[in-house]
Amino acid sequence: MVAVEIRGLTKSFGALRALAGIDLTLDAGEVLGLLGPNGAGKSTLVRALMGRVRPDSGEIRLFGRPSGEAGARDVLGYVPQEIALYPVLTAEENLRVFARFLGLAGEPLRAAVRRGIEFANLADRAGEPVERFSGGMKRRLNLAIGILDDPRVVLLDEPTVGVDPQSRERIYGMIGELATRGAAILYTTHYMEEAERLCDRVAVIDHGELIAVGTREELVRATVGAGREIVVTAEREIPAEIAAQLGAAVVDGDRLRLATSEPAVAIPRLLAELERCGVGVRDLELVTPGLQSVFLHLTGRELRE
Amino acid sequence: MISAVVRASWAMLRRDRAALALSFAVPIVFFSIFAVIFGGQRDASTRKVRVLAVDEDGSPRSRRMMEVLAAEEALAVSTAPAAEPGEAAPAPYDRAAAEAAVRGGDAPVAIVIPKGFGAAKIGFGPEAERAKLELLVDSSDPIAGRMVAGLLQKVIFTGMGDLLLESGIDSLDQVAEFTGEQRERLGKLLEEARRAPAAGSTSEPGRGGFELPIAVETRDLLGESKENPMISFYAAALGVMFLLFTASGAGGALIEERESGTLDRLLSTRISMPQLLAGKLAYLTSLGIVQLIVMFVWGWLVFGLDLPAHWGGFLIMAVPTALVCSAFGLVLAAVCRTRKQLVAMSNLVILSISALGGSMFPRFLMPEALQKASLVAFNSWALEGFLDVFWRDEPIVAALPEIAVLLGWTVVFFAVARRISKRWEIV
Numbered sequence: 001m002v003a004v005e006i007r008g009l010t011k012s013f014g015a016l017r018a019l020a021g022i023d024l025t026l027d028a029g030e031v032l033g034l035l036g037p038n039g040a041g042k043s044t045l046v047r048a049l050m051g052r053v054r055p056d057s058g059e060i061r062l063f064g065r066p067s068g069e070a071g072a073r074d075v076l077g078y079v080p081q082e083i084a085l086y087p088v089l090t091a092e093e094n095l096r097v098f099a100r101f102l103g104l105a106g107e108p109l110r111a112a113v114r115r116g117i118e119f120a121n122l123a124d125r126a127g128e129p130v131e132r133f134s135g136g137m138k139r140r141l142n143l144a145i146g147i148l149d150d151p152r153v154v155l156l157d158e159p160t161v162g163v164d165p166q167s168r169e170r171i172y173g174m175i176g177e178l179a180t181r182g183a184a185i186l187y188t189t190h191y192m193e194e195a196e197r198l199c200d201r202v203a204v205i206d207h208g209e210l211i212a213v214g215t216r217e218e219l220v221r222a223t224v225g226a227g228r229e230i231v232v233t234a235e236r237e238i239p240a241e242i243a244a245q246l247g248a249a250v251v252d253g254d255r256l257r258l259a260t261s262e263p264a265v266a267i268p269r270l271l272a273e274l275e276r277c278g279v280g281v282r283d284l285e286l287v288t289p290g291l292q293s294v295f296l297h298l299t300g301r302e303l304r305e
Numbered sequence: 306m307i308s309a310v311v312r313a314s315w316a317m318l319r320r321d322r323a324a325l326a327l328s329f330a331v332p333i334v335f336f337s338i339f340a341v342i343f344g345g346q347r348d349a350s351t352r353k354v355r356v357l358a359v360d361e362d363g364s365p366r367s368r369r370m371m372e373v374l375a376a377e378e379a380l381a382v383s384t385a386p387a388a389e390p391g392e393a394a395p396a397p398y399d400r401a402a403a404e405a406a407v408r409g410g411d412a413p414v415a416i417v418i419p420k421g422f423g424a425a426k427i428g429f430g431p432e433a434e435r436a437k438l439e440l441l442v443d444s445s446d447p448i449a450g451r452m453v454a455g456l457l458q459k460v461i462f463t464g465m466g467d468l469l470l471e472s473g474i475d476s477l478d479q480v481a482e483f484t485g486e487q488r489e490r491l492g493k494l495l496e497e498a499r500r501a502p503a504a505g506s507t508s509e510p511g512r513g514g515f516e517l518p519i520a521v522e523t524r525d526l527l528g529e530s531k532e533n534p535m536i537s538f539y540a541a542a543l544g545v546m547f548l549l550f551t552a553s554g555a556g557g558a559l560i561e562e563r564e565s566g567t568l569d570r571l572l573s574t575r576i577s578m579p580q581l582l583a584g585k586l587a588y589l590t591s592l593g594i595v596q597l598i599v600m601f602v603w604g605w606l607v608f609g610l611d612l613p614a615h616w617g618g619f620l621i622m623a624v625p626t627a628l629v630c631s632a633f634g635l636v637l638a639a640v641c642r643t644r645k646q647l648v649a650m651s652n653l654v655i656l657s658i659s660a661l662g663g664s665m666f667p668r669f670l671m672p673e674a675l676q677k678a679s680l681v682a683f684n685s686w687a688l689e690g691f692l693d694v695f696w697r698d699e700p701i702v703a704a705l706p707e708i709a710v711l712l713g714w715t716v717v718f719f720a721v722a723r724r725i726s727k728r729w730e731i732v
Binding site for chain 1: 565566567569570571572573574575576730731732
């Protein structure tokens with residue numbers, strides 16, 4: 001079932017074109033990763049879904065209903081990038097406050113708060129003010145509050161920023177649980193490994209345009225090909241003309257990536273070319289291409305913070 | 306190292322241009338307001354004491370008294386209420402009407418010339434035998450009553466000097482028994498004095514403790530039953546001012562919500578921006594009411610403020626006052642983009658309207674034009690309402706105009722805050 005349907009969405013802020021005609025669908029039970037460098041339009045897209053950005057044109061449908069219709073957005077749950085909690089209130093009080101804002105009362109409210117505490121794995125700290133929590137605990141609570149009323153569509157905006165590996169694992173588990181329950185999840189992230197691990201499909205956005213959408217395998221096949229990838233880290237910046245000499249190579253600073261179906265032939269050629277240009281090699285890896293390669297191939301940039 | 310701290314602090318202040326501008330605007334604006342208020346005091350014509358005059362005696366002497374009162378430059382004397390446009394001139398004030406007008410805050414003082422004034426003796430001697438004037442004063446204006454009492458000395462000595470002379474000659478005659486010729490010469494002297502009653506007289510007003518040839522009996526209409534009458538005035542004045550500071554500080558929570566991201570989160574739930582603002586308004590109002598209660602109870606317990614007799618009026622005034630201050634706090638919070646701006650803006654606006662509205666010094670101390678201008682400061686209405694029910698002991702209906710104005714301002718402020726807050730909601 002199509003949970004979210006976005007058609008021809010555009011939005012400009014003055015001369016800046018933040019969304020340049022986005023078409024995207026998200027199915028129930030699917031986790032869709034939204035990848036893009038800073039300023040690519042990810043946040044604008046998420047805010048348009050929430051109704052906080054008025055698009056210049058295009059439309060958004062949620063389970064077939066236009067998003068502007070009364071109550072249509074009630075299916076949405078939102079987890080902001082900021083830790084949007086009241087620090088002096090306890091975890092339980094935070095959950096209760098936001099549950100009330102979601103219109104819950106009485107037993108459904110109490111049940112939602114219990115579920116939230118359990119979901120965030122905070123049963124033993126539920127009565128403590130949030131300001132005493134670690135970053136990871138706050139992130140878990142931040143996520144739990146976003147899904148208090150069991151939303152059918154969850155918008156996650158970088159939910160693991162600044163989180164220790166242990167809490168990150170717990171958050172991955174929470175997201176998996178949500179998808180299993182049938183929620184459609186739009187997951188905005190900077191972390192490629194997260195996208196590779198969690199997302200069924202990935203949408204790459206840059207300069208307000210959706211430049212690729214598909215599963216990891218589809219994207220790799222369509223961009224860097226099905227072969228392997230040689231990744232070279234040089235001792236200094238690599239001159240751009242080397243990329244031209246080597247055909248499909250992508251250069252980014254002191255790094256070079258070259259997709260190939262015949263590594264045994266390509267590696268000696270690459271090393272010879274680097275030597276000819278006087279560029280020393282610090283490291284060379286032969287890897288199976290992933291989203292990082294796809295992103296680099298599509299945008300010409302590494303995805304960094 | 307210390308210079309690094311200084312430079313970093315200046316750099317941060319420079320970055321927030323609005324806060325920077327306001328931090329210099331606050332002292333300038335505030336200084337200007339005080340300069341206008343107190344600078345105006347140098348020119349005596351800017352502040353005349355409004356006085357109601359009642360002639361119960363109707364004798365030539367009392368009419369003469371009314372004339373010299375009217376001629377006194379420092380007094381603005383009214384003998385009858387102002388006529389409504391298109392209506393006949395109202396009857397002159399009698400004692401009851403003047404008393405009601407003073408109680409109602411129309412004028413701080415009424416001078417009553419009682420029956421028998423013309424027949425009684427003018428001169429020095431036992432008070433019971435002397436001609437008497439009555440002053441009915443509203444001691445919420447502590448200056449006006451004393452000023453008028455002092456001015457009366459001047460008026461009597463300079464404006465009615467011939468009567469004093471006549472009374473002095475009569476007294477001397479009883480002792481010295483003048484001859485006919487002496488009496489004739491003294492009569493001429495008296496006649497000259499009558500023709501130029503105040504010529505060359507520069508007798509200074511307000512010589513404290515000096516016995517008057519006419520007895521002046523002062524009655525404090527409003528403060529006479531109060532143990533510490535000015536306390537209720539200052540409780541109201543300071544209460545309103547601090548309510549504004551509380552409201553703007555607590556309204557700053559909106560800025561924090563925006564900065565921390567909870568506002569985004571709230572707006573992603575079922576709550577709308579008007580509901581959120583209404584909730585904040587209700588919270589701030591309840592906080593303000595509690596603050597006023599605490600302040601007035603403290604005034605009652607420690608300073609003898611007569612709260613038990615005015616509970617009803619107090620609460621009825623506390624609600625619209627807290628409402629309007631809270632709505633104003635929301636406007637300040639909505640206008641400002643940062644906490645720093647809010648602090649600077651609150652200082653500027655709240656201190657200014659507190660000065661203008663009479664929280665720092667009573668409005669009756671201001672020049673008349675400024676007194677009128679101060680009505681645009683909504684807090685002056687709150688203060689007047691508190692004074693109506695608390696100080697003037699008037700029934701609560703007397704404060705209805707003030708309550709209506711406060712509620713009107715609340716609606717306006719809320720609408721403005723709502724309008725400005727749209728920028729947080731959707732872009």
